[in-house]
Amino acid sequence: MKRSVPLLITAVGGFALIVAYFIPYTEALGETVAVWFDILAAIAFILGGGNLLKQHLKKISDRGPGWGYSGVVIGSFLITLFIGLSKVGVPPLAEFPDFAWSGDFIGIGTPFWFIYQYAFVPLTATMFAMLAFYIASAAFRAFRAKNLEAILLLGTAFIILLGRTFAGVALTNWIDPTGPFAGLRIENLTVYIMSVFNTVGNRAIMIGIALGIVAVSLKVLLGVDRSYLGKE
Amino acid sequence: MRRWITASACLVWTTAAAAQVPGGPTGLEAVDYPWDNGTRIQLTWSLSPDDDTLLGYAVRRRLADDPQQTLIDILPPGTSAYTVPDLDPELAYLFAVTAIAQDNTESAPASTLAPVTPSVQAFDGTRLWFMVTLVLFSGAVVVFIRMARTGRDLKVRKIAGLEAVTEAVGRATEMGRSCLYVPGIQDMNDIQTIASMNVLSHVARTAAEYDAKLEVPTSKSLVMTAARETVETAFLSAGRPDAYNPDLIYYVTDEQFGFVAYAQGMMVREKPAACFYLGSFFAESLILAEMGNSIGAIQVAGTAQPAQLPFFVAACDYTLIGEEFFAASAYLSGEPDQMGSLKGQDVGKLIVAVGILAGVGGMTLAAVTGSDLIQSMVDYFTQRMLT
Amino acid sequence: MADFVLNQWWLLAAMILSLVPLVLQFTRDGVMPTLETLDRRWIFLIMFWAVLVPIYYIGVTGETFPETPSALAEATFEEIERLEEGDRLLLAFDFDPASEGELGPMATAFVKHAAEKRLRLYFMALWPIGPQMIADAINEIILVDYPDMVYGEDYVNLGFKSGNEGVIKVIVTNLRELYTTDARGTAIGDIPMMEGIENIQQMDLVVNISAGYPGTKEWVQYAVTPYPDRIRLVGGATGVQAPLLYPYIPEQLPGLLGAIKGAAEYESLVNAAYGGDDTDPKYLEALRRMGPQLVAHLLIIGLIIAANVIFFLNRRRVARS
Amino acid sequence: MKRDTLVWTLLMVVGAAALFGRAVFTTDGMGREYVEAVPVGADGQQIQFQASTYGAFLAAQAADPNQTDIQFSLPRSIGLWIAALFTLAILSFLYGDNPFYRIAEAIVVGVSAAYWMAVGFWTVIVPNLLAKIAPGMIQGWAMPGLTGPEADQNLWYVVPMILGVMLLWRLAPTGAWISRWPLAFIIGTTAGLRMIAFLHGDFLAQIRNSIVPLVVLTQEGFDLSASLTNLIAVVGVLCCLAYFFFSFEHKGMVGHAAQAGIWILMITFGAAFGYTVMGRIALVAIRLEFLLDDWLWLIDPIGRRVA
Structure with a gap:
C-alpha cells in the first residue's frame, strides 16, 4: 500500500499520457493534467507556509542566533497574507458595485499593491541587480588563460564584450567592410560566433538533454528510480 | 516602390479591364485527411489549361452556413493538390480554387458542391513517425536496462564532477561544516527537479555515512515534500535513521530572488564546505556560485538550462553539463539497471549521429547532382520522419 | 566636463x-x-x-557618449529609410514593462523614424500588455510631436489578439478574419487606411519588437519563411533573445537591434538624420x-x-x- | 576590520546627512510622490489616483493655485522611501553581512512567500478549482462576471481536490504516507509529458536543423563560405555529441572528437557569458537611476520635475 500503489500510480499516469498523445480524442489530456498540477501546487502552499511558520517559530522559541529576524519573517508573512487573502481595502469592480469581493486583489492603490510595489519589487529587483557585481568578480577570477579550454572561454567572452562597446567597434573599423577580410570586423565576428558556434553548441546540448530526459522519465516510470517514494 | 502589388494584394481588385481571363481549374474534390486529429481536408483538382502562363492558384474556404470566403493560400503553378490545415472538426466547409494570371486576373472558380467536415480518427497518423522515434529511443534504454539485469558488465567513462561528490562531503565532515544541496528553483513538474531528487538520494546517503550535516532549502513546497521522503529513505538505507532531521529540509519562498536572498545570507553565515546546485536554475545560478566561491566551498553544479551553464562553468569547481546531469544518479548508484540506462542513452546518440550523417549526405548529394528523387527522399526524411 | x-x-x-x-x-x-x-x-x-x-x-x-552604428543597426535603419511617404509599416509590439528598459527606446526610435518619413503606421500586439506599450508610444510621440498625424489615416492601433503564433499564421493571408475592429472598436471597414488591406503581405515592412515568446522568432517562422519574397521583417530584441535570432540574419531578418546597444545605435542614426540641433531628451x-x-x-x-x-x-x- | 566598519559607517552617516540637508535647506527637494485624481467608472463617480510628477504638479499650480487634481501623496512618498531604503539594504550585502541586509532578507522572504500564496489563491484556487466545483457560489461571491460555458460545473475537478487533501495529510499525526499518492501522480505524469514534449519538440527540431548540405550552390555557383559554415556546424554537432558519450573513455578518435566538442562548448559558454553582461548591467543601472532620479532628485534626464 505504501509503496506499490504509488509506483502503480506513477507508471499508469505516465504511460497513459504517452499513449494519449497519439489519440486525437485524448491529446489534450496533458493540458488538463497541467491545470491539475497548478491546483495541487497552490494547495501545497499550505504545507510550505506552515513549514515556514513552524521553522521560524521554533527559532524564536529556541532564542537561537538571529531569532529576532525570524520574528520579522513571521510578521511580514502574516501581514501580507492577511491583506492579500482578505482583499483589504479593495473596492468592488465598477461594473459590479454590489459584490464586495469582486475587486482585483492587486488593484492599483490597494494595500496589497502598496506591498507589491514598494517592498516586493524593489527587494527582488535589487537582488537581481546584484548579478552585475558578481559577473564582474567572476570574470576577474575565472577568466584566466590556464589551458586551451579556458582561453577559448575567455577569448570568446572578450570578443563579444568588446563588440558591445563603441571602442571595440572602432578598433576594427579600418577593415574594409566589403573586402575579403570583412569577416574579421568585430561586429561580423560576433554574429559569426553567435550564429555558428553558439548555435552548434546549444544544439548538441539540447539533443543530449532530450536523451537524458527520456532515460530519466523511463527510469521513473519503470520504478528504477524511486527514492522519492520513501521507505516501506 | 509599391512592392506590395503582388498576387494576393490585388485579389481584391479582380476587375482589371480588358485582361485575358485564364482558364480555370476543374474537378475540385475535397476529402477528409485520413488518420488525423480532424483538422485537415485534402483538396485535389485538375490543372487549368493555361497552367504554364499562370501566376498560381488561390485556395479559399468558407463555412457551409456563411457566404464569407476566406483566402487560405496561394500556390505556385503546376500544383493540383493541397491539404487545408487548421480546421475545426465540428464545422462543415466549402472550398473554391481559382487560377490567377500574371496580371492578377482570376478565373472562374472550381468549387466543391457538398460541404465537407474533417473527421477525427482514433489514431493520429501524422504522429506515426514520431511514435517510431519514441519506441526506438525508449526501446534502446529499456533493452539495455534488461541486459544489465542479466549480469552483463557495462563499462562507462569517469565524470570528474561526480567523483568529487564523495570527496566534497568527506571534506565538509572533516572541517565540521555542513553540506548545502539546492535542488533548483522549479517545481516537481520539471524533470530536472525529479532528476535532482534522484541525485539527492545518493548525496544524502553519502552524508549519512560520513555523518555530515546536509541542509536542503527549497523554493517549492512540493519539492520540500519529495526531498524529505528522499533523504529519509537514504538515511534509512545507510543505517542511520536516527540521524535524519526533517527540519534541515525546509521551504523558503516561491519567489526566485527571495529564495536567493535567503540562500546567500545563509551561506555567508553558516559557511557550508560543500555546495551542490543540481536542478533547474535561472539567473540566481551566478549569485549562488559566486557566494559559494567566496566562502571557499567545493562546488558541484549541474543543470539542463543551457543559458546558466556558462556561469556554473566559470564559478564552480565541477559542472555537469546537460546530459551529464541526467546521468548523475546512474553514475552515483552504480547499480546495473542504472548503468544500462546510460548505455541506452549512448545508443540514442549513435542513432542521432547516423541520422544526421545520412541526412547531410543525402542533402549534399541532392545539391550536387540536382536529382529530384534524392531531394524528395531527403524531404520525406526531414519533413515527415523528423516532425 | x-x-x-x-x-x-x-x-x-x-x-x-x-x-x-x-x-x-x-x-x-x-x-x-x-x-x-x-x-x-x-x-x-x-x-x-x-x-x-x-x-x-x-x-x-x-x-x-558617441555611438558607432554597427552594420546591423545600419541595415535596420536602411530598411525604413528606403520606404517612401505613404508606404505601410506594421509595428508589432510584443513586450512588457519588465523589458521596457531595453525595448522602450527602440519603440520610440522606430515610431519617430516612421513618423518623420510620413509612413502609414499599423500597430498590433501579441502580448496582452502590448497595447499599453502601443498607447505609450502614441501618447508620448505621435500626439506630442506629430500632432498633424490623423488616427485612421496615418496610424491605426489594431490592438491585441490572443493566440500567439496562431495569429501570425492567419493574418499573413487574412487579416480581417481576426481583426474585425481596431483597438477602439471601430469597424475595420470604416478606417480609411485599412481600405484594400487583406493581409500583412501588403505591408511594405514589418517591425517586431519582442522580449520573448511570441516574438521575432515566430514572425520569422510563420510570416517570413512561408512568404520570403513578400514579407520583409526587421526586429528589436532584448540581450537575452538576440542571440537566438542570429541564425536568421540576413536572409530572413535583414536588420536586428540587440539590447540597449542596438537601440542606442539606431537612436543615433535616427537623430543624426532627423533630430535637428536640439534633440528632445526622450529620444x-x-x-x-x-x-x-x-x-x-x-x-x-x-x-x-x-x-x-x-x-x-x-x-x-x-x-x- | 572594526576600524574599517567604523570609517564606512561614519562616511555613510555624513553622506546621509548631506543629502538630508540638501533636501531640507535647498529648493531642490527629494523623495516626494504626486498623484492625479482621475474619475473612472461608467458615471465617473469613482476617483482613482494615478501616478503623476512634480513637474505636472508645478504646472497645474501655476495655472490654478487652488487646484486639487494633482496633489502630494503621503502614502506613496512613504512607499518610495521604504523602497529606496530596501534597495540600499540589499546592496549593502556587497560589503558584508549586516543587520540591514538581514532585515531586508527576512522581509523579502516573508512578503514574497505570502505574496505567491495570495496570488495562488486568487488566480488558481478560486477560478480553476472552486469555480469549477461550485460555480454558483463563486459567481455570487468573488467572480460576478462568471457566465457562459465557463460557468458550467465540472466535477472532474474533485479529483485534484482529493489529491490535494491527500497531500495535506502529512500534517495529520498518522498516515503521512498517503501524501505519496499525489506525489506519485505528479511525478508520473511529469515524466510522461516531458518525455513526449522534449522528444517531439526540441529533439527532432535540433536534428532537423542539423541537416544541411555540405555543398551550397547558388546562382553564382559554389558558395565557399556557406559550405564551410555548414561543414563546421555538422562536424561541430557530432563532436559535441561525442563528448557526451558515456561508454568510451575520451581516448583515441573519440577522444579527439570529444576534445573538439568541449572546445565548441567553451566557445558557446564564453559567448553567452559575454552577451549576458549587458543585460545585468542594465539591471543595476535601473536601480541606481531609481535612487538618483526618483528618490534623491539629483538627476532629471527626462524633465519630470520641470513645470
Missing part, C-alpha cells in the same frame, strides 16, 4: 575618497601582490562607481543608458586583462624559481 567637475565636486570627492585605501594598498604592497589578493569587494565598489558616475554625469549634463534614452554600459564593459574588459597579466607573470615567476 569642467563644469561638471566644478559643480559636482562632492561626488568625485566621494568616489576618490572611497578608493584611497585601495590606492594605499597598491603603493604599500606593490601592484602585483595587491592584485593577486584583491578583495572582491573592491571590484564591487569600482563596478558601483563605473555605473553610477556615468548615470549621474549624463543625467546632469544631458550629454551622451536619447538608449544613448543615456549606454553610458554606464560602456564604462562597465570597459571595466570588465580591464579586469579580464588584469587577471591574465597576473596569471602570466605568476607563471613566469614559478617557471623561473
